[in-house]
Amino acid sequence: MLLFSAGSNAARMVLVFGCHAITRELPKACSMTAQRFLTYLAAVSSTALFCNSSWAGDPPAPLINITTTTNGQKRIDWIPYPAAQQYRIFRADDLTQPWVEDASGNVTGFDWTAPLTVGQSFHRLEVLPLSSDDLLVANVLNRLAYGQTPEELERVRAMGADNYIKEQLAPESIYENLSIDVVNTNGxxxxxxxxxxxxxxxxxxxxxxxxxxxxxxxxxxxxxxxxxxxxxxxxxxxxxxxxxxxxxxxxxxxxxxxxxxxxxxxxxxxxxxxxxxxxxxxxxxxxxxxxxxxxxxxxxxxxxxxxxxxxxxxxxxxxxxxxxxxxxxxTLATRLVQGRASIDDLRAWHVLHAVRSKRQLLEVLDQFLENHFVTQYSKSSDYFDIYYDGGIRGLLATQLEFKENQRWRQALLNPQCTFYDLLRISAESPAMIIYLDTVNSKGNGSNIANENYARELLELFTFGVDNGYDQNDITVMSRAWTGWSVNILDYTNEYNPFALRTTKVLPGVTNNFNSVSNLAGVWSFQYKQANHNTSSKTIFPGKTVPARFGPPYAGRNYQLALPSRTGTNGIADGYDVIAHLANQPFTQEYISVKLCRLFVHEDFVHGMYDYTAQNLSPEGQLIRQCMMAWEGGTPKGQVRDVLRVIFNSDLFRTHSGSMQKVKTPLEYTVSAIRALRYSYTNNTFTADTDGYALVSSASGSGATPLGRMGAMFLFDRAEPNGYPEAGSSWISAGTLAERLRFIQALLHPSNFSGVTRPTDAGTSTVNPVALLKLKLSGASWNDAGAVADYFLGILFPGEGAANLDVYRTAAINYLNDGSADSPASTTPFSGLNNASANYDARVRGLVAMLMTSPRFQEQ
Missing domain, CATH: 2.60.120 (Jelly Rolls)
Structure with missing residues (x-):
């Protein structure tokens, strides 16, 4: 029987043992109340009764997997409870007697064994979970950041998770001075x-x-x-x-x-x-x-x-x-700003921010936007093929991606940044205009507008698939975007969509002055009024918000009427569309769902919740709260308002919200480096990367970790739906093998026993021995238990000691095993010279073993 008592954090299981087998009959001599009788029936039928939990969203009590009595031993085996700090078995010979901890047996991992005694006994499994404060620290570092560093773990525990959330929600207040952002001028x-x-x-x-x-x-x-x-x-x-x-x-x-x-x-x-x-x-x-x-x-x-x-x-x-x-x-930033960067330069710069930045939530949101408003480097490069040779095409395509990314970063530094602000940046982005074919879309005369952008704007960027629109809306909306194109403009006109193509030429050009490849300028959004459909347009004609949204939305008419516009006035069609879409309840719902999938778990859905239902799920309730925060802001749709709701929710803060997601290849590789990254006094680190070691090559060959772990090509996804949040998309036998391959290469000594370090982690380096010597006293350096405890603590801060007991035993055994030493030895860990290659190899092997465990794949 599994119980969760009101007002208590202890999960309880009641089992009835007879002399040689589990009792399945009500003891004749036992006087029981109706409540006890129901409890007993639940026990013997392997069902569960639940009372109100102390927090909404707590996981169910532990599931008893096996109960046996063999060879004079009784055994209880259970499914682990999330973040369990301690398991204890209590006993009562009579249910009218108080429960007493049963000291006759031992808990090992997830089972308890004890000698089988004569007579009848009742047993209860009690779980002491990890404290809610420690759990929240782990959650925020796994969700608001790309995983914990040892220093950040210490800092956030000291300041408190709520203060960390406040800090990260105000990135403009976090001082940042990264060397990779230093721009050297041409002067x-x-x-x-x-x-x-x-x-x-x-x-x-x-x-x-x-x-x-x-x-x-x-x-x-x-x-x-x-x-x-x-x-x-x-x-x-x-x-x-x-x-x-x-x-x-x-x-x-x-x-x-x-x-x-x-x-x-x-x-x-x-x-x-x-x-x-x-x-x-x-x-x-x-x-x-x-x-x-x-x-x-x-x-x-x-x-x-x-x-x-x-x-x-x-x-x-x-x-x-x-x-x-x-x-x-x-620096990377110099090449990016000056338009001299390759796509791998941009990828490395993006990865290095994820590893090094103090503004971790900003980095997570930046990747979210890059993945939500998908654009494709390769398609931009192909577009420039009509003007430039191969090398310059790549530089220009990279520059478009970088400039879009920079605008998002700047917007997110504004405390009142709204979803409309972000949507507008995307709509004006030359990379987006090229990617979804608005660049050559014409609505003048008999021309039929290209529908790609209008379709994805509704399906993937605002409303969500099949949520408040139909094909006619896509067709009519596509005409609003005709004329939105790109051109090479003078640098002073970069953000003037009405400017004409630049006439300035590059230094040294002596002929072909009108050839685009000879012009000096910047590729930007240009509105070509001659291509615009000037007719009036009615989008969402007569449509009203469905009843499932409840007040204040249900029944609202959300028809959008655009008047006939000519000349430069036609550009307003596009701006009116995004202003209309940005705060519709469909958009509020869909974006809130995507943010909850990012920060809570992957099982939120859009287009399905009935927000008026009495039995609305906790997930539906959270989405409703996000929408209310969105709707109630001035201006509407402030990103930080929505995030505060998510971060304050029970679903985010409780045990059921911990370790609910699988890390993407980007999250996994970055978190592996951060987990071992501690600063020396000379501003170097025990773990680092050049960024290039992780990102996939511009050729898309998949030869580097992100490519091998699931074809994650940053800034170059072909499909407009973005990389998935669902763990099943990233986990297979092949991709798990690639994760293991990366970790083994990352932790491999530079040259041990004549074996050269594999190249699968590139130039990324980690030094776990240096880390443990910085953090542990010298007396603990050869203590296998202390070393195991330290790495378990920094790698799995959201897991309780009881659930890590099996890992700890394996870790200690590994450290004491000298079979892989050079040469092989039987020397225990306590007897090793802690400056030796064998000591270094054993510690590296231990960390590699822990990082390739299922627990490190989760967040």
Whole structure:
């Protein structure tokens, strides 16, 4: 029998044992009240009676899985209760007697065994859950953030989860100064350093795209300190003419020359001029370093770079042949802002914010918007094919994605940011205009408007599928978007949709002044009034809000009438449409559902709840509360108002809201790095990534973790419905194997027992030994129990100790197993030198084992 008593957090199970078997008959000598009799019947028939729980949404009491009496032992086996801190078995020989903890048996994991005694006994299972405060801390760090870091876990426990929620709901108040956001202007020289091994003695210098730039003071020295020692590069200061015994110039860089017009030091620099991007020796300026470099030696490369005036020119790259030292100037933000970034640069920048930012909720919401208002890098790149070659197409397509993303970030920093604000950004986005084919949609004359954007605007961005509209509404609405297109505008007109195409040309252009590829400007939203359908339009004719919405919505007429508009006035059709859609109850419901799927669990639905029903589910009640917050704001639809409702709800805060979701590939990889990321005093970390190691390649080959774990290609999803929140979409035998593969590579030592570290985690690094030595006293470094407890605590803060007991036992056994040592040994963990490779390997293996467990896949 399973009971949950009113006013108590303890889940209870009553079992009746006879001498050798479970009693199934009412004891003759037992005097029982009607209530006890019902309880007894529930026990022997394996059913449950529930009273009111202490919180709405608490999970049901533990399900008894097995009860046996064999070989003189009685055993109770149960399904784990979420976040159980302790399980205890109580006994009463008579139900009229008080319950006493049964000390005759032992709880191991999720079962209890004890000698079978003569006579009849009653037993009750009691669960002490993890405290609600600790549980809420884990929930907010798993939902409002990309998982906990050890430091954030400590900080949020100290400040309280509610204060963390308030902090994250006001990102503009959180000081942020990330190095990846520093933008270097074109006005000065940029210094670049890189350290690595001597993979080859051939040094390449090239521009990654056609264009021009300056480079000076190239130096390569032994060791890790830039410019310290003998410079191994000949004529790296370019004070002497280029000569074949120093530098060899390939055909695509043949216009490059020594220049006295610019110099970082001395009298000259190398003016790089490329007709096409370089990649290797035959498309670069190169030299062979003598004497030859050693593949086992560490070297540091440094140089100074001055970007050219060509706004679409690529970066300069200086590197050794092979995979050794590569130097590329400019922060990620510099390349993104200047339009010199690849799609993988944008992806890396996005991932690094998820890993490093203090504004974690802002990062989660940014990804939500990117996934809700889907656009596709590849389609934008294809669109630019009519004007540009391959390299520049990719840069421009990346720039569209970045600018859209930046506008969302800026909007979310506004305390009164509304859904309309976000919807408008999406509608005006050149990436969206291209993606859903508004770019060439015409409604003038006999032209038929393209319906793609109108359909997805209703189905996926506002109302939700089959929720308050029909095909006629899509057809009529599509005419409102005719004329919304893109063009290359002067930089000063970037946000002027009525501006004409720029007439400015790129530096160095001497002919074909009207060719788009020769124009200097920025691709932006342009309204082409000649393409617009100028007729009047009636959308949702005669439609009223269904009765299921209840007051204040039910019965409202939501017809939208657009008058005939000509000239530049026609642009107002589109703005009137999004203003009308943004606050309709269908939109309020659908967006609230998607936010609840993101922050609570995946089982919310749209278009189904009857908000007037007496037995409305807790999920339906929460959506209704979100809609009321949306409707009651001034202005309506403030995002933070809706989020406060969700974060204050019982469904978010209680035990039933914990570990209800499966991490997406992005959430899983980022949370794995964050879980082990602690700062040293020199502003370095025990775990880090360059971002590129996680994101899928621009070719879409799926060769990196996010691709292998489920084809998650950031900024490049083909389907407009976004990546799913449902865990079933991400979990299969193959994708689980890829998650394991990533973790094993991430935790693998750099070189242990002659095995080179796998490349599946790229340059991402973690050092769990350094972490535990920072957090545990020296006396605990060789204590297997203390080490196991520390990692269990930081990896699974939302799980109780009782449920982690099995993990703890396995962890301790793993640490004491020397079979994988080099060489294999029987030395227990307590006997290892904690500075040894074997100690490091055992700790890394333990953490890898825990991170590949089912619990770490959940949030």
């Amino acid at each position: 000065g020289w940029q210094y670049v350093t890189a350290t690595g091994t001597g993979s080859s003695s051939t040094l390449y210098v090239y521009l990654t795209q056609a264009g021009e730039a300056y480079i000076d003071d190239i130096k390569l020295v032994v060791g890790t300190v830039a410019e310290s020692g003998v410079n191994l590069v000949r004529n790296g200061g370019f004070e002497a003419p280029l000569a074949t015994n120093d530098w060899t110039v390939s055909s695509n860089h043949i216009e490059s020359a020594i220049s006295t017009a610019q110099q970082h030091s001395g009298n000259a620099s190398l003016h790089l001029v490329a007709s096409s991007g370089g990649t290797t020796r035959d498309s670069s300026i190169w030299q062979t370093i003598t004497p030859a470099l050693s593949t086992s030696q560490t070297y540091t490369l440094s140089f100074w770079f001055l970007p050219g005036s060509n706004t679409v020119s690529g970066d300069v790259t200086v590197r050794l042949s092979g995979s050794g030292i590569v130097g590329t100037p400019g």
